[in-house]
Each structure stands twice: as C-alpha cells, then as structure tokens.
Amino acid sequence: MNRATYDMLDAVRHESVEGRLAPSLERRRLRAYALLMLTDGALFILSFALAGELWLGEWGEARAMLAAQAMLPVYFTIALYNGTYSSSALGDWLFAIRKSLTALTISAALGNFIAFYAKSNDEFSRVTVTLGLLFAAVALVSLRRVVAMVIAARWGGRVANRLVIEDGGSGFPFDGANRIAAADFGLNPSSHDPFMLDRLGKLLRNQDQVVVSCPRERRGDWAFLLKSAGVYGEIVSEPAHELGAVGVHRYDALDRTTLVVSTGPLGFRARVLKRLFDLVVAGSALTLLSPLLIVVAVLIKLEDRGPVLFVQRRLGRGNQFFDMFKFRSMREEKLDHDGNRSASRDDDRITRIGAFIRRTSIDELPQLLNVIKGDMSIVGPRPHALGSRANNKYFWDIDRKYWQRHCLKPGLTGLAQVRGHRGATEVEKDLTDRLQSDLEYIANWSLRRDIMIVLRTARVLTHENAY
Known part of the structure; x- marks a missing residue:
C-alpha cells in the first residue's frame, strides 16, 4: 500500500480515530x-x-x-x-x-x-x-x-486511562473504561499492514491499561500486538502458556479473569530517566553543534537551491508513524519519500555535499529536533521507512518480531549501529542482525548502557557502509 492509498483511507478514518484519542494523564x-x-x-x-x-x-x-x-x-x-x-x-x-x-x-x-x-x-x-x-x-x-x-x-475521579477492545469475545463490563469495537477501526491482529498498526498505535497512545476480549484463535495475535505496542495489556482468557502471559488479573466483581500479556519494556522511573537523558543530550548537542548545522544548511541551499531538510514518514513507538528530519542529501527531483530504494555506493541521486554529510553521519543531526519533540530518543532502534526491504521483502515479512522493536521510541543511534549494522539492507541477514541487536537492547535497557552506546557512536560516525 503506497502513501496515496494510506492518505485516502486515513481521510475516511481520521475523524473517528481522532475522536478516540485519550488525553495524557x-x-x-x-x-x-x-x-x-x-x-x-x-x-x-x-x-x-x-x-x-x-x-x-x-x-x-x-x-x-x-x-x-x-x-x-x-x-x-x-x-x-x-x-x-x-x-x-x-x-x-x-x-x-x-x-x-x-x-x-x-x-x-x-x-x-x-x-x-x-x-x-x-x-x-x-x-x-x-x-x-x-x-x-x-x-x-x-x-x-x-x-x-x-x-x-x-478530574471526575479518573486517574488512569483504560481501554477495552471488543473483538468478538465475551463481554467485559469494565467500569470507567472506554470501549471500542475492533471492526469499527479495521483492526485485524493477524495483519502486517503498517497503516492498520499506526491506527492501533494512535488508539493505544496514553492508555494505562488495555483489555482485549476476543475469540481463542485470535488471542495469540492480540498478545503479540500488545507486546509490540509497549503498553500494559491484558486478554480476557483462561491461563495459556502459548500467549506468553506474565501474570493473571482476577476481577472478582466482574466474575472475569484476564491474562497480563504485556507490561511495556520500561517502568515509570526508567521512562523518566531516559527522557531526562534525551533532553539533556539533545539540548546540549543542538547548542554546541548549532554553528555546524547552520553551515551545512547554507551549503545544501547553495548547491541546488532546494529545501534544506528532507522529511520522511517513519515507523516509531507503538508502530505509529512520525515525520523524521534529515539534512537533504539527494537531488530534490529524485527524493524517495517511501524509502523504496536504499542508498548505494556511487548513487546518482546524492549531491556533492550530500555525499559528505552521509559519509560523516552529519545528515542525521536534525533528528535531535525529533528527540526534543518526543518522537525519538538519543538511543533506541533506528526508525525505518515504510518501503524498506531486504532481499526484495518487506522487513516484517522476514521476521514478525520486527514489530516488537517499536515498543520503545526509535533512536538517533542504537546498539545495532555501534556493532556496525548500518547501510543498505541487501540480504535478509542485514535485517535479522539489526533486529537481534534491537531486541537485545530493549530487553536489557539501562541508563548506563545508553551512555556507553552514545560514547561508542563517536567511533562509528564514519563507516564503510555509510553512503
């Protein structure tokens, strides 16, 4: 599905999805x-x-x-x-x-x-x-x-956002919770459609607790999606090992039992520490590097009079789309907004100043603005364009765990990058190596590790695969 098709569908569902967005409490x-x-x-x-x-x-x-x-x-x-x-x-x-x-x-x-x-x-x-x-x-x-x-x-007695997603399962009369029907928003848990996942990510944004009521055969798919979204999620079900449940929650007043299948990768204190680290590093970097940023912007403008920044839709936390900023390194008429073609050595689309800033990773510096906005972190899995492929397959077709890397905010740098996994993804191993590093980073996050990755990043700013 291309961007034009998504925009058409988004126009149809935009009003209903926006009307269901939960405020941040x-x-x-x-x-x-x-x-x-x-x-x-x-x-x-x-x-x-x-x-x-x-x-x-x-x-x-x-x-x-x-x-x-x-x-x-x-x-x-x-x-x-x-x-x-x-x-x-x-x-x-x-x-x-x-x-x-x-x-x-x-x-x-x-x-x-x-x-x-x-x-x-x-x-x-x-x-x-x-x-x-x-x-x-x-x-x-x-x-x-x-x-x-x-x-x-x-506050009307409301201190947390709770959402019940009804997908054909038994009823769940959860007082104080918002309720949506999966069919009303085209939510199919077995689908790999990134546009559907973006809608789901928007609906789950700011939710403190999500409960899904669905038939037995769909519970595994919903468990996977809730883990990928990085939310606290429960599924109305009897205990089942294959769902990877991390706990059981009994609602005696409702005569119901749910399986806790996801809790989010980071607790409250960890999220606060990570966000403070992001703001301190990004704010300091923008201040110190502002002369360099200005010079690069001027050189890009002087070369062909085109726009300084390249804005591309990427997959972010909770599989939601966001607009990522980069210095424009390609000719304006040859820009690839969907990321269908990876940059290659001696790429005819890249400008002279573009070749330099890509080789030195300077083209990524505007993403510091994404960090300040809260779309990205300093350290995390690198965000990919929708059209990204390896061996002519979409990343999610190679390994379904690809969606789970989006339970954290994407990063300006990451564990995969400091291990040398960067550049074009020509074969499937290029993707699986990065995915393995990303999932390892998520499972073992610590502030100390973020600091070490930032320090190690300085050694890989220039790389043989950076073109």
Whole structure:
C-alpha cells in the first residue's frame, strides 16, 4: 500500500480515530505526586512543631525539629517504594492511607532503631516525638481524604486511562473504561499492514491499561500486538502458556479473569530517566553543534537551491508513524519519500555535499529536533521507512518480531549501529542482525548502557557502509 492509498483511507478514518484519542494523564499524575510530596513534608514538619508547642511550650522546639528532619527522608524513601505516590493511591484513598501510614510507621521504627544504636535517645523527648507522629498520622489521613474529594471534583475521579477492545469475545463490563469495537477501526491482529498498526498505535497512545476480549484463535495475535505496542495489556482468557502471559488479573466483581500479556519494556522511573537523558543530550548537542548545522544548511541551499531538510514518514513507538528530519542529501527531483530504494555506493541521486554529510553521519543531526519533540530518543532502534526491504521483502515479512522493536521510541543511534549494522539492507541477514541487536537492547535497557552506546557512536560516525 503506497502513501496515496494510506492518505485516502486515513481521510475516511481520521475523524473517528481522532475522536478516540485519550488525553495524557501522566503529566497530571506527576504534578499531583509532586504537590502531594511537598504537602506531606510541610505537614510532617508542622506536626512536630505543634507537638513541641503543646508539650514543651516552644513552637518549633529544636529537638522536635531534629526528630522530624531525621525521619522525613526515611519516610519519603519508604513512601516512594511502597506505592504511597502512585496512580493506585490517587484512585483509592483507603489504599493511599494504608500506604502512607505504613511508611510513617516504618520511618518511626527505623528512626528509633538508629537513635538506640547511636545512644542518642535521651536527646529526644519521647512525648514530643509520639505527639508529632500522631499529629502527622492524622494530617496524612486527612490529606488523602481531601485529595480524593479534589480528584472526584476536578478530574471526575479518573486517574488512569483504560481501554477495552471488543473483538468478538465475551463481554467485559469494565467500569470507567472506554470501549471500542475492533471492526469499527479495521483492526485485524493477524495483519502486517503498517497503516492498520499506526491506527492501533494512535488508539493505544496514553492508555494505562488495555483489555482485549476476543475469540481463542485470535488471542495469540492480540498478545503479540500488545507486546509490540509497549503498553500494559491484558486478554480476557483462561491461563495459556502459548500467549506468553506474565501474570493473571482476577476481577472478582466482574466474575472475569484476564491474562497480563504485556507490561511495556520500561517502568515509570526508567521512562523518566531516559527522557531526562534525551533532553539533556539533545539540548546540549543542538547548542554546541548549532554553528555546524547552520553551515551545512547554507551549503545544501547553495548547491541546488532546494529545501534544506528532507522529511520522511517513519515507523516509531507503538508502530505509529512520525515525520523524521534529515539534512537533504539527494537531488530534490529524485527524493524517495517511501524509502523504496536504499542508498548505494556511487548513487546518482546524492549531491556533492550530500555525499559528505552521509559519509560523516552529519545528515542525521536534525533528528535531535525529533528527540526534543518526543518522537525519538538519543538511543533506541533506528526508525525505518515504510518501503524498506531486504532481499526484495518487506522487513516484517522476514521476521514478525520486527514489530516488537517499536515498543520503545526509535533512536538517533542504537546498539545495532555501534556493532556496525548500518547501510543498505541487501540480504535478509542485514535485517535479522539489526533486529537481534534491537531486541537485545530493549530487553536489557539501562541508563548506563545508553551512555556507553552514545560514547561508542563517536567511533562509528564514519563507516564503510555509510553512503
């Protein structure tokens, strides 16, 4: 299917798909967590200050404040790991109370344990500390109830996006979830059509939980798609090993059981760390390299008066399309927007300045803008054009696991590139070698590995296959 055909189909389905796009609640939750932590800290300090006033007649008495300052970091450490600041806590105030009181109890116990071994118990007033902890407990409980009331009033009680995809399976009456019928959007889980996968990727964007209800024979295909999309996905089903289930979720109120078949490759903290790394590196690189970028842009413009940038539709995270930026290295009249023909040595389409910037990888630098936009990462699987082939086969026809490489954002560089797998894909092994590296990177992601790949990239900026 070519781009013109896709645009025609997209025009038909655009309005219905756009109307189903879920808003991002992650930023809203992040702001809520930050505000909740600040308020918890303030209430903790005020509780011990009040305890000092009531028992010792001195507001903010030094020993009371010292006890609060010693326990507060421990409280935050426990709270961050036990789910006190989580979407579950925002959605269930009783759960939030249990977690916050657990964190408070453990921090008090650890504080007393450390003070005992440091022989500093006598420096604290036991009554003041006890009162401070009681006041803090009351404050934390009250705050959670107030937060629940605010969420109900301001957010409609909704703290997460949930989607049920109905594809001919048994009903799943999931309260608070949006529902779509797969047939209404032309979603066929056994299809390799990248345009269908793009529609599915858009529908799954910003979803915190996806549940699919489908017949038994389609469960394996849906499990594969959910893994490829990098979302938390469940399938209404009895336990089945062939689906690669990673857990079972029982909904007692609904009398239903689902298999958890995907959780996304990175947890929340890992996503935050990776995004911060992307912004720091991309922002610094754009600043430092801005003189080079300007010079290259001027040289491209002077050579044939054509556009400086080449914008090409590529496959990104969740198998969604995005527009990737590159410096234009080919003659304007010979540009290949679908990527049907890989560049080759002595390619007659490449300009003089284009040959240089391709050989030195300078043509890829505008993708730093894609990183800032959030379409790409500094490190990840390289994005491919729709028409890319090896041995005259589309990549997804060579190995179906190809779709799974898109569960992370594509990268400016990647593990495959630093291993030397770059350039034209003439035979199937050119694709399978890259795919193996990409899946290995996804399975073993770490921030340290991203840093090492960036450092190793400097050694392969020029390469015998870069043309």
